[in-house]
Amino acid sequence: MHDPHSERMSSTEQRAAAGLAAVFAFRMLGMFMVLPVLATYGQDLAGATPLLIGLAIGAYGLTQAALQIPFGMLSDRIGRLPVIYFGLLVFAFGAGLAACADSIWGVIAGRVLQGAGAISAAVMALLSDLTREQHRTKAMATIGMSIGLSFAVAMVVGPLLTRAFGLAGLFWATAAMALLGILIVAVLVPRPPRALATREAGVAPQALGPTLRHPDLLRLDFGIAALHAILMASFVALPLALVEQGGLPKEEHWWVYLSALLVGFFAMIPFIIYGEKKRQMKRMLLGAVSVLLLCELFFWQFGGSLRALVIGNVVFFAAFNLLEASLPSLISKVAPAGGKGTAMGVYSTSQFLGAALGGLLGGWLFQQGGVDAVFLGCALLAALWLAFAATMREPPYVTSLRLALSPAALQEPGLVERLKAVPGVADAVVVAEEAAVYVKVDKLQVDRTTLERLVEPAPAC
Structure with missing residues (x-):
């Protein structure tokens, strides 16, 4: 065992x-x-x-x-x-x-x-x-x-x-x-022993309303939709720009993307560490969206040569990878206790909708004005995202925990209030049907073992 x-x-x-x-x-x-x-x-x-x-x-x-x-x-x-x-x-x-x-x-x-x-x-x-x-x-x-x-x-x-x-x-x-x-x-x-419908892993219908009314979650949902719309629209234009403006045959495009992704991956790591360790996730988010906006403007104004397109691709993918990695972490921090699964479900739906709309938007803009129209349209979408993100509050630097409750602990009055009084606990909610309590905690202030001891009722004398 x-x-x-x-x-x-x-x-x-x-x-x-x-x-x-x-x-x-x-x-x-x-x-x-x-x-x-x-x-x-x-x-x-x-x-x-x-x-x-x-x-x-x-x-x-x-x-x-x-x-x-x-x-x-x-x-x-x-x-x-x-x-x-x-x-x-x-x-x-x-x-x-x-x-x-x-x-x-x-x-x-x-x-x-x-x-x-x-x-x-x-x-x-x-x-x-x-x-x-x-x-x-x-x-x-x-x-x-x-x-x-x-x-x-x-x-x-x-x-x-x-x-x-x-x-x-x-x-x-x-x-x-x-x-x-x-x-x-x-x-x-x-093989799983049984399906556990927990609020951290799946969508809870009762949590859907609060999730859809949460201003900062909605900002993040708009952000992932905009990110994938920009990605899909850009891929209507970038391969064609590499052929028509960069003079690179379509059979050779692989090395551009390989270079961009390798450099972009290693370039994002220090920023991820900075955002998490220094608790500057909002500043990092705004910086990455700004870089994405500048990339699209760069493609629009200076994308007439292969060198410029390769440089633009490298910076674009560094910003994209950084945002793709940090947005789920922000969702996890911002979602209320017991609402992470629902928040992630709405977030993923927003991502896929963004991808669908981005492909359509990119194709329509290309028909209207070629690659320049696509890049300019993506820049405007990034600017709109930047305006939304700027009004977001600094996220709480907390982690979600799910603590199992014994039948005695489940019946104990005042458990949530007692948990919320602990320094480092930002939120708590008991879900009786799961016999569990969901807690949002700052791990620098309180650990899991302390909370587990707290939720167990003292033995009767």
Whole structure:
């Protein structure tokens, strides 16, 4: 029997984190590989226009946004594994449909179907079922890193695969990755003892209203929507700018993205450390959004040479990676006690909606005024985001904890008030149906062991 309070992850937890991170990585790799190639190779498809290519780039976001919360709730009812298997099969079928398409509409249909395999919430809920609360943050960070890595790999592998096998080959590779994901879940991921519908891992309907009325959460939701809209719109224009203004053949684009992502990844690390350690997350956020805005203006004004486009790409991806990594951390800090799962569900939905709208916006702007119109439109969106973010309060530097309650502790009056009186406890809420209390704590002031002792009632004399 593994010690429930051990500071080390058990082998089961390690297998769960590694296996589910791999599933996420393969699935997101299939989503992202299309980004650097569709604007250039997609022009050869029947009926292709810039607007429809933009729609194809972001189309997966529409169904992903609509279905990921319902699929997460369905996994609470029928189990995680059936939802994950079904979602991966739908994703593979969508990739196959896009691979067989000879028109832009066929690719759009395939991308819409890919997005319908919306398993993100179910995978995160399964990870929560398979890990203890004190290790859940590490396990979720593993998945976060796998998504970031898959994005970096996709920017390089997408152009290389398409160069070798065409768009159809790229989509068939995507289908194969989804099927490999099914195999990983079947073989590597442990079976959960039972589904735990906790408020940290899934959407709680009763927490939805407060989440949608929370001003700072809404600012962050707008931020992730704007970030992914800017990303998708930029990928309507950047590959074409590299060809037309930089004189770089589409088969050679991989090295630009590889350089940008490698430099951008290492460039962001000091800023992440600064924001967290020095408790300057708001300043870091505003700085990164400002850099994103300046990048788009730079592309607009000076993107006429390959050197300028490469430099712009490097700085763009440094800012993008920094924002992509820091926004979920801010959501976790700002969400009220017991509301993290719901806040993350709304956040993810906003991200996918942003991707869908960004593809459409990029395609429409390109039809109106070429790459310059896209870059200027992205700059305006970044400026709007900067205005929203500037009014945000400095986030509380707290962590969410979930403490199990005994039947006696659950009946004890005044527990929440007693917890809130502890220095370093920002918020607390008892959820009777889970026999647990959710607490937001500053770990520099109070630790988990102290709180666990506090929630247990004193023995009767």
